[in-house]
Amino acid sequence: xxxxxxxxxxxxxxxxxxxxxxxxxxxxxxxxxxxxxxxxxxxxxxxxxxxxxxxxxxxxxxxxxxxxxxxxxxxxxxxxxxxxxxxxxxxxxxxxxxxxxxxxxxxxxxxxxxxxxxxxxxxxxxxxxxxxxxxxxxxx
Ligand code: IDP
Ligand code: MG
Numbered sequence: 536x537x538x539x540x541x542x543x544x545x546x547x548x549x550x551x552x553x554x555x556x557x558x559x560x561x562x563x564x565x566x567x568x569x570x571x572x573x574x575x576x577x578x579x580x581x582x583x584x585x586x587x588x589x590x591x592x593x594x595x596x597x598x599x600x601x602x603x604x605x606x607x608x609x610x611x612x613x614x615x616x617x618x619x620x621x622x623x624x625x626x627x628x629x630x631x632x633x634x635x636x637x638x639x640x641x642x643x644x645x646x647x648x649x650x651x652x653x654x655x656x657x658x659x660x661x662x663x664x665x666x667x668x669x670x671x672x673x674x675x
Contacts (some may be wrong), residue, residue, distance in 0.1 A: 538657035540570065541617040542626075542664040547605035548648035550574075555608055558651065561638055565624050567612040568632040570666070571673040576606050594647065601647050618660055621653045634668060 545558050563569070577585070582602040590597050614620055626637025629646050632640040642650040652661035664673070 537616045537619065538660065539617050540611055540613050540664065541660045542619045542652075542654045542667070543610050543612060544652040545608040545610075545623065546648065546650055546652060547601060547603075547607060548644050549642050549650040550608060551605045552642075554642050554650070558642065559608075559636055561624070561641075562610075562612065565614075566615045567617070569610055569620065570613050571611040571668045572608065573610075573672070574606055574608050575665070575667075579603055579621070585663070594670055597647055603644050611668060612663045618654055618657055622655070623654045625651050629651055 545560070549555065549558060565674075579599060582599040583590070585601070586595065586598055589598060592598075608638075610620060617670055624638060625637040626633030626643075628639075628649060630643035630649055631641050633643065638651050639649050655664050
């Protein structure tokens with residue numbers, strides 16, 4: 536059965552451009568409820584650990600530098616079929632391939648600076664949520 540929670544970050548390009556509120560509105564309008572949320576600055580070691588799965592990819596250094604360049608907003612979101620529905624809401628990794636009306640289509644500026652993160656599986660949603668939030672920071 537599909538899980539009902541996912542994890543997201545609003546990325547530095549979007550927080551820096553003042554799009555945080557508009558993106559949160561889109562998320563709530565799409566039927567997600569917020570179970571945890573914080574504004575935070577990632578350290579280099581946190582960004583390296585969060586994206587460790589990409590450590591062999593050529594863009595890893597650029598990605599870590601970008602994700603530490605300005606604050607992010609981390610959140611745990613709840614909805615039926617959360618992981619898949621959130622990936623649909625954000626759109627493709629490359630902004631030029633993102634469907635009309637998706638968050639990345641509206642706010643991404645490049646393949647790296649693509650406005651939002653969305654977990655790719657229920658297992659990773661749990662791992663990523665626990666990476667950013669203590670259990671006491673997550674509502675029922
Ligand atoms: P996803 O965020 O759509 O799941 P992933 O392939 O998991 O995409 O890549 C993680 C993040 O790494 C992307 O959201 C983007 O910020 C960055 N990224 C992916 N591919 C490239 C690339 O070719 N150049 C620069 N950054 C990239
Ligand atoms: Mg991914």
